Amino acid sequence: MLYREAGQFKTSYAADQAIFTIPQDRAAFWILLALGFIAIPLVASEYVLLTIMIPFLVFALAAIGLNILTGYAGQLSLGTGGFMAVGAFTAYKLTTALPGLDIVFVFLLSGLVAAAVGIVFGLPSLRIKGFYLAVATLAAQFFLIWLFNKLPWFSNYSPSGVIGAPPRAALGLVTVTGAEASPVAKYLFTLAFVAILALAAKNLVRGRFGRSWMAIRDMDIAAEIIGIRPLNAKLSAFAVSSFYVGIAGALWAFIYTGGVEALAFDIDRSFQILFMIIIGGLGSILGSFLGAAFITLLPILLDRGGEALGLPVPVNVLTNLEDMIFGGLIILFLIAEPRGLARLWQIGKEKLRLWPFPH
Amino acid sequence: MELLHALVIDPIGAIADNPEFLLEVVIGGLLTGVMYSLVALGFVLIYKASGIFNFAQGVMVLFAALCFVGQLQLGMPLVMALLSTVAIMIALAFVIERVVLRPLVNQEPIILFMATIGITFFLTGLGQLVWGGDVKTLDIGLPKDPLIIGGVLVNEFDLTAAAVAGLLVAGLALFFQKTSIGRALRAVADDHQAALSVGIPLKTIWVIVWSVAGIVGLVAGIMWGTNLGVQFSLALVALKALPVLILGGFTSIPGAIVGGLIVGAGEKVAEVFWGPAFGGAIEDWFAYVLALVFLLFRPQGLFGERIIERV
Known part of the structure; x- marks a missing residue:
C-alpha cells in the first residue's frame, strides 16, 4: 500500500531517467543520508565510528571499485589489495613530499596514480579472460x-616499513588525519567522500561507459560487433575500478588505521573485498554497500555472540x-x-508493492 | 650501466663461472616444481571433470596432512593413519558434493569458485580446531640425506618426492585410461551433457573426482609436510600452483607436471642469479609474472584446449 508506483506518471525525460523514480525511494534515500550525516555522528560512540562505520565505508568504496571491474565489466580480479596499496603509498609519498597539498587532492591524485597502475596491469585482459x-x-x-615492502623509498626509509599518516586538514577546514583528528571529523570526511564517489559510480554505470562494460561482460565478441571497442571498455573499467580501489586504500591507511604497512594489503584483503561483492551482489552499487556491511559486521557479531553466550572457549x-x-x-x-x-x-521490494494484499 | 651489470653481466658471468652450480640450482628447482605439480594436479582433476576452479585444493592439502599427522601423534600406526585419512578425504568428497555442489549445479563458474573459497575457510577452521594450529613435524622415515651424483648435490628426499609424484601420475594415467570409471571421467570432462545422456551418473563422478583430488592432496601434504612441517602455510602453496596451471593449461595433466617443473626451476634460477639485482625475495612474484608474460603469447597455456569462441 505504502510502497507502489501505480498512478505515478513521469512527464519528462529527466523524471524518467532519475536514479530513484519513485518518491518513496527518494525519501528513503534522503532519510538514509540524513541518518548518516546527522544522526550517526550525534548518537554513535567513538568505538562505533572508528571500528565499525569507517571501515565499513572504506570497504564499501573498495567494493564499488571491484564491482565496477568484476560485476559490471566481467573481469575477475584478485589484485584489489595491490591497488589499495598503490593508493595508500602514493598518498603517503604525496603528503610527505608536498605538505601544502590539501588531503582531498592527495586522495584524488593517489586514485589517479592507482588508475594508471590499473591500466598497466589491465593490459593482459585484452588477451585473456576468466x-x-x-x-x-x-x-x-x-x-x-x-x-612496497622491498623499496624503502616508498615508506621514506622508515625502518619498520610502516607509513604513518601526518596530520592534515580537509579543504583547510578541519583536521581529518593524524592522531589528533576527532572521530566525528574522520567519519564525516569518509562518508562525504564515499557518498560522492558512490553517486558518481551509480551514474557512470548507467551511462555510456557502464553500458559498454556490461556489453563486454555479457559477451565480448558480440559487443565488439555492435561497435564497442574492447580496448577502451576493458582498460577504462580497469582504470575507474583502480581509481576507486586506490582511494579506498588511501582512506584505509590515512583515516581508518592511521599507519599501515604493505602487508596490510595482502591477498587476504583482495579476497575479503571479492567476498563483499559476491555476497552483496555482482553488478550492483547497492550490493557493494550491503556486502561491505555484511563482511565488516559478521566477525564483530560472531565475536559478540560468543561473548554473549558466555561460553568458556579459548x-x-x-x-x-x-x-x-x-x-x-x-x-x-x-x-x-x-x-x-x-x-x-x-x-523484498517486489513483495512490498503488493503488501498487504496477496495479489 | 650499473643496471646492465646487475641484470645481464653479473648473472651470466656467475653462470659461466660455475655451470655446475647452475645445474644444482635447476635440479633443486625442478624438485620443488614437482611439489607444485602435485598441488596443481588436484586442481586440474576437478577443473576437468566439473569445470570448477577449486580454490580449496590448497586447504585440502593442509587438511589431509593435518589429519594424517594428528592421527600419527595419537599413536596410530602409519598404515592405519594413511588409510583412515584416505577415508576422511573420501567422506569429505561426499559431503562437499551433497552439501555444496549439488545445490549449486548450473550456477555460474564464479559462484562455484566462491563456494570453494567458502570451503577453504570452513576446512581451515575445522582442521585447526580439531588438530590444533601449531606447527607439527612430520617424519615418516623418508630419507633426507644429501647425495652427490656426478658432482651435483641433490637431496634424497627430493628424489623420493619426484619418484612418488611420478608413481602417482603413472597411477592416475592408468586409472584414467584403462578403467571404466576413468573412461567415464574423461567423458564427463569432454562434455557434461553428452556424458549424462549416455547414462554416466554425474554426481558419482564428482564424488570420485573430489576423492581423487583429496588423495592427491594427501600425497602432496605428506611431501610438503615432511619438508616444511605441517602448518597453515601449506594452504598457501596452493597459490603457487596457480601460475603452474596457467603455464600448463587448466585442463591438462601433463601440463600441470611440466608447468610445475618450469615454474619451480624458473623461480629458483631467477632468485639465485637475478634476485640480488632486485633486492631479493623475487620468488614471491616471479612465477606470476612469468605466467603473465606467457599468457600474452599463448592464452590457453602449453597444453590447454584451444579456446574456440562462437557468437
Missing part, C-alpha cells in the same frame, strides 16, 4: 606488495570456529541466493 585473468591479476597483487578455538561459521555462511548464502543481498532487497 580464471586465467584472475591469476594474471595475482601477479599485480604479489608484485606490488613486494615492491580465543584460538573461537577464531577457528569463526572461520568455520564464516565459510559455512558463505556457502549457505550462495545456495540461498547466488545473486546476493542486492537481489534479496529487490525481491
Whole structure:
C-alpha cells in the first residue's frame, strides 16, 4: 500500500531517467543520508565510528571499485589489495613530499596514480579472460606488495616499513588525519567522500561507459560487433575500478588505521573485498554497500555472540570456529541466493508493492 | 650501466663461472616444481571433470596432512593413519558434493569458485580446531640425506618426492585410461551433457573426482609436510600452483607436471642469479609474472584446449 508506483506518471525525460523514480525511494534515500550525516555522528560512540562505520565505508568504496571491474565489466580480479596499496603509498609519498597539498587532492591524485597502475596491469585482459585473468591479476597483487615492502623509498626509509599518516586538514577546514583528528571529523570526511564517489559510480554505470562494460561482460565478441571497442571498455573499467580501489586504500591507511604497512594489503584483503561483492551482489552499487556491511559486521557479531553466550572457549578455538561459521555462511548464502543481498532487497521490494494484499 | 651489470653481466658471468652450480640450482628447482605439480594436479582433476576452479585444493592439502599427522601423534600406526585419512578425504568428497555442489549445479563458474573459497575457510577452521594450529613435524622415515651424483648435490628426499609424484601420475594415467570409471571421467570432462545422456551418473563422478583430488592432496601434504612441517602455510602453496596451471593449461595433466617443473626451476634460477639485482625475495612474484608474460603469447597455456569462441 505504502510502497507502489501505480498512478505515478513521469512527464519528462529527466523524471524518467532519475536514479530513484519513485518518491518513496527518494525519501528513503534522503532519510538514509540524513541518518548518516546527522544522526550517526550525534548518537554513535567513538568505538562505533572508528571500528565499525569507517571501515565499513572504506570497504564499501573498495567494493564499488571491484564491482565496477568484476560485476559490471566481467573481469575477475584478485589484485584489489595491490591497488589499495598503490593508493595508500602514493598518498603517503604525496603528503610527505608536498605538505601544502590539501588531503582531498592527495586522495584524488593517489586514485589517479592507482588508475594508471590499473591500466598497466589491465593490459593482459585484452588477451585473456576468466580464471586465467584472475591469476594474471595475482601477479599485480604479489608484485606490488613486494615492491612496497622491498623499496624503502616508498615508506621514506622508515625502518619498520610502516607509513604513518601526518596530520592534515580537509579543504583547510578541519583536521581529518593524524592522531589528533576527532572521530566525528574522520567519519564525516569518509562518508562525504564515499557518498560522492558512490553517486558518481551509480551514474557512470548507467551511462555510456557502464553500458559498454556490461556489453563486454555479457559477451565480448558480440559487443565488439555492435561497435564497442574492447580496448577502451576493458582498460577504462580497469582504470575507474583502480581509481576507486586506490582511494579506498588511501582512506584505509590515512583515516581508518592511521599507519599501515604493505602487508596490510595482502591477498587476504583482495579476497575479503571479492567476498563483499559476491555476497552483496555482482553488478550492483547497492550490493557493494550491503556486502561491505555484511563482511565488516559478521566477525564483530560472531565475536559478540560468543561473548554473549558466555561460553568458556579459548580465543584460538573461537577464531577457528569463526572461520568455520564464516565459510559455512558463505556457502549457505550462495545456495540461498547466488545473486546476493542486492537481489534479496529487490525481491523484498517486489513483495512490498503488493503488501498487504496477496495479489 | 650499473643496471646492465646487475641484470645481464653479473648473472651470466656467475653462470659461466660455475655451470655446475647452475645445474644444482635447476635440479633443486625442478624438485620443488614437482611439489607444485602435485598441488596443481588436484586442481586440474576437478577443473576437468566439473569445470570448477577449486580454490580449496590448497586447504585440502593442509587438511589431509593435518589429519594424517594428528592421527600419527595419537599413536596410530602409519598404515592405519594413511588409510583412515584416505577415508576422511573420501567422506569429505561426499559431503562437499551433497552439501555444496549439488545445490549449486548450473550456477555460474564464479559462484562455484566462491563456494570453494567458502570451503577453504570452513576446512581451515575445522582442521585447526580439531588438530590444533601449531606447527607439527612430520617424519615418516623418508630419507633426507644429501647425495652427490656426478658432482651435483641433490637431496634424497627430493628424489623420493619426484619418484612418488611420478608413481602417482603413472597411477592416475592408468586409472584414467584403462578403467571404466576413468573412461567415464574423461567423458564427463569432454562434455557434461553428452556424458549424462549416455547414462554416466554425474554426481558419482564428482564424488570420485573430489576423492581423487583429496588423495592427491594427501600425497602432496605428506611431501610438503615432511619438508616444511605441517602448518597453515601449506594452504598457501596452493597459490603457487596457480601460475603452474596457467603455464600448463587448466585442463591438462601433463601440463600441470611440466608447468610445475618450469615454474619451480624458473623461480629458483631467477632468485639465485637475478634476485640480488632486485633486492631479493623475487620468488614471491616471479612465477606470476612469468605466467603473465606467457599468457600474452599463448592464452590457453602449453597444453590447454584451444579456446574456440562462437557468437
